[in-house]
Amino acid sequence: MQFSEPISAAFPGLHGRVLGVLARTERALTGRAVAGLVRPPASTSGVQKVLDDLVRNGLVVAEPAGRAKLYTFNRDHVAAPAIGELANLRDLFLGRLRSEAETWEVPAASVWLFGSTSRGEGGPASDVDILVVRPDDVSDSDPRWLAQLETLAGHATRWSGNPCNIVEYSTADLQRLIRRRERLITELRRDAIPLAGAPPHQTLTRKIA
Structure with a gap:
């Protein structure tokens, strides 16, 4: 198990790491803030591509905040309970x-x-x-x-x-x-x-x- 990001056991790659960051917080985060919390580190552009993909699939909600966007994990999604457990392995x-x-x-x-x-x-x-x-x-x-x-x-x-x-x-x-x-x-x-x-x-x- 990758104890720094346990969700990677089921979701290897950057998608799992980004989901793990968002699933463990109630706060809305900018893409740059998410990139700063991902472990192992990833580029801001790579994290942004993953966030866009997760938004398209409904797992993440994006809301405008001036020139930036704020991202939150969609806890109403049918996959949210399973993802939450994986994030807290x-x-x-x-x-x-x-x-x-x-x-x-x-x-x-x-x-x-x-x-x-x-x-x-x-x-x-x-x-x-x-x-x-x-x-x-x-x-x-x-x-x-x-x-x-x-x-x-x-x-x-x-x-x-x-x-x-x-x-x-x-x-x-x-x-x-x-x-x-x-x-x-x-x-x-x-x-x-x-x-x-x-x-x-x-x-x-x-x-x-």
Whole structure:
């Protein structure tokens, strides 16, 4: 999945990226503004051609605004609900991860998404990076625990098409990383998205002892 523009999974090319921008906002945007929000970037002339095509097909509404035009996604179009879901595939993906991690038979102390996927920058070849904090009273060889990790990784790949990389630490190991001010901790504080258990802001407070 192209996490920077998930709709590209079903609508590859500039049409999907332009639709994604408009479907995620209620604001009316000029063609230049749409071009500035498209990721990966595209030329203003290319975006304008796509907008004209989408207007002809009724998916986008254009209204004059002086010498310019303002464009909005036509939410009354019969295709609008499907396009809206496609534009928000990342949120649906996160919801599935949360639903699974929150119902583990052996609860994790914390489960967080981090890396490029958490920042909304990952592409089809990017790993889905998930950090799992194992309670200290759970053995790292517990078959139930290992089965949960394997199932989550498999589901994350099937749901997104991206390889999944699970990074596992015990609670004590994570505290040691915090005390040593490891680079991973800085990244987690900046980017981690909570999926289950204690959230990053609660867990990553540096311990002095």
